[in-house]
Amino acid sequence: MNRTSCAKGNAPGRRCSRRGFLASAAGLSLAAAAMRAQAPREPRHYRVAVIGHTGRGNYGHGLDKVWQDVPGCEVVAVADANEKGLQAAVKRLKGAKGYADYRKMLEEARPDLVSVAPRWLDEHRDMVVAAAEREVRGIYLEKPMCRTLAEADEMVAACEKHKVKLAIAHQTRYSPKLPVIRDLIAQGRIGKVLEFRARGKEDRRGGGEDLWVLGTHVLDLIHALGGEPKWCSARVTEGGRAVAAKDVKPGEEGIGALAGDEVHALYGLAGGATAHFDSVRQSSSHLDRYGVRIHGSKGLIEIYHGYLPAAAILEDPAWSPARSRKEWVPISSAGIGLPEPLEDGGLHAGNVAAVKDLLSAIENDRQAAASVYTARTATEMIVAAFESHRTGGIVTFPLANRKNPLEMLT
Secondary structure: OOHHHOOOOOOOOOOOOHHHHHHHHHHHHHHHHHHHHHOOOOOOOEEEEEEOEOOOOEOOOOOOOHHHHOOOEEEEEEEOOOHHHHHHHHHHOOOOEEEOOHHHHHHHHOOOEEEEOOOOOOOHHHHHHHHHHOOOOEEEEOOOOOOOHHHHHHHHHHHHHOOOEEEEOOHHHHOOHHHHHHHHHHOOOOOOEEEEEEEOOOOOOOOHHHHHHOHHHHHHHHHHHHOOEEEEEEEEEEOOEEOOHHHOEEOHHHOOEEOOOEEEEEEEEOOOOEEEEEEEOOOOOOOOOOEEEEEEOOOEEEEOOOOOOOEEEEOOOOOOHHHHOOOOEEEEOOEEOOOOOOOOOHHHHHHHHHHHHHHHHHHHOOOOOOEHHHHHHHHHHHHHHHHHHHHOOOEEOOOOOOOOHHHHOO
C-alpha cells in the first residue's frame, strides 16, 4: 500500500502516520464487517428425515413434501414400515434413502430436522421422543399431538431435556390474517370479547372423534386469541343419553378409548371470555360450520381453518344483520374490505410458513408459534371435555388426571 494515501481524504503526497494507517485499516475492517452483516445470509443446510406410516396415517397433510419448498433443507431419508409405501415415498422425495425402521433411520442418517407425519396418534409419542433423544434440532409434528396428557408431558420433557424445538401443524397459527384479527380485537372493533363459539365438521366423525381430530385446530385458535384455558364444563352423549363405560370403544386413527356422537363443552379463558365447542354427528351439510366465531359487545368476527381462511367482521352489537341491516365484510391479510394480496397456497403454504418459523425458532433460540406447549394446551382442552363428563362437574387447568378419562368410566 502507498502510505502517502493510506487514509481516505489524505492529499496526494501527504505522508500518513502509523496511527492514521492503523485507524484507516480498522475503519476498513469495520466497514467490511458491516457490509457482510448487511448482505443476505446463505440459508443454512439442514438434513431432513421424514417418518410416515402408510395405512396408519400415511404422511399427514403434506408433511413429507413441505421441505422441498424451504431453502436450505434437503430430505436425506424417509422411514415407512409399509414396503410399498416406502418405495413410493423414496420416489416422491427424489431419492431420499429409505428405511423400514424409523429408529434405525434416526441413528444412521443423523438428521437435523424430522417430520413426524402420520395422522394417527398412537405412534406420535414414541416417534417424537426417539427423535428428541437423538438430539435432532427440530421436529414438525402432524396434529393431533398424542393420545393422553401423560404422553404429552413425556414429549415436552424430551424436547426440554434435549433442547429440541417442536412445531405442530396447526396452520392457522401462521395465517397472515391472524395478526389482522388480533389487531381488530385490540382496537376494540368488536368491543369487549364476550365469548368464542367453535364447531367441528360434524360429519360422520361428529362428537368425540370430531373433538379430537378437528377440534384441535379450533381449540388452538381459541387459545391463540382468547388466552389460557382456566376451567371446563362438558357433557358427552351417545344417542341422547350420557356416555357410560359400555359406550367406550377404540377410536379411529389411533385415538384410543373414545365415545360420544355429541360433545358440548364450555371453557373459561384467562382473557375473561368463555368459549364453546360443540359437535353433533351428521348434522352438517356441504357448507359446514367448522371454524370459530368471536362474539364481542359491538360485533362479531368469524375465522375458519387454513393458511388464508375465510374471515369476516360484522360490526353490529345486535349480532343480527336481519335486524340491523349491517353487512358482513371480508377480512384479508391487508385489512377489512381490502382485496387479498396473497395467493392461497392451501395447507402447503401453511406448512411452509410453519417450517420456516421452526427454523427461525431454532436459530434464535425461541419457541415456535405453534410449539410443543401450545400443542399440549390444545390436547388438554380436548381431554378436559371428557374429564368433566367423567367427574360430572367443572375441572380446572392443569388437569390432575393425565390419563384417558373414558378408560376410567364406571
